[in-house]
Amino acid sequence: MTTVETAKYVIEILEGMELIHSYGNELSEYNAPPEVVTRSEYNCESDVWYTALVIWEILQPGSSPFAFGNTTSTTTQKTVFENWPRKYEEIRNDILFDCWTIDCALRPKMSKIRSSFLETCGSMIQSEVSHCEMGTDYEKMEDLNPYERTLNALAGSV
Incomplete structure (x- = not known):
């Protein structure tokens, strides 16, 4: 999976979670928090x-x-x-x-996770996008700052 594809999935998950929260819905149990x-x-x-x-x-x-479990799990975790x-x-x-802080009040909000992810991945995504073939879409985006180019690249790959 490319960096752009990975980032797109993560951003869509974060947007979806923000939407779920806006309606007051919750998710089912899976590796439940404390x-x-x-x-x-x-x-x-x-x-x-x-x-x-x-x-x-x-x-x-x-x-x-x-x-989870014994020393084998610790070895697995190290791997x-x-x-x-x-x-x-x-x-x-x-x-x-x-996000895995035991005290749930100290965990970041979805919007903070999303903005941190965009900030962290912006340069990775831009680097990968710039290696792609440059066509007419690139010419339209050349005047934008790197953050706007990243968002446009993600929007175009949907």
Whole structure:
């Protein structure tokens, strides 16, 4: 999966989660956050936890961000981190880990995750887009700043 495709999926997930929250709907259990497991409480901050899990699974298919069980799991977790795609390390370290804070009140809002993701991935996306064939669309976008070009590139790849 290319960086542009990956970014498009993550941004669409974040937009979808913002929409779900605007209607007051919630997601079902899957790798539940602590407040769901221990107190049967579910809130928007729980969705932040789940969304980070989905983003993790897009960026690192077949792995879990949490080491379950014994020392074998710790070894598995170490392997997951060693095999993490280098270009996504900043996303993992600066965005996803904040979403799994035990105190749900300290987790970022969906809009903050989305803006951080766009900020972090903007240069990666622009770099990948600039390697694509340059046609008439590129000529229209050359006067825009990199952030606007990134948004236009994402909109064009939908």
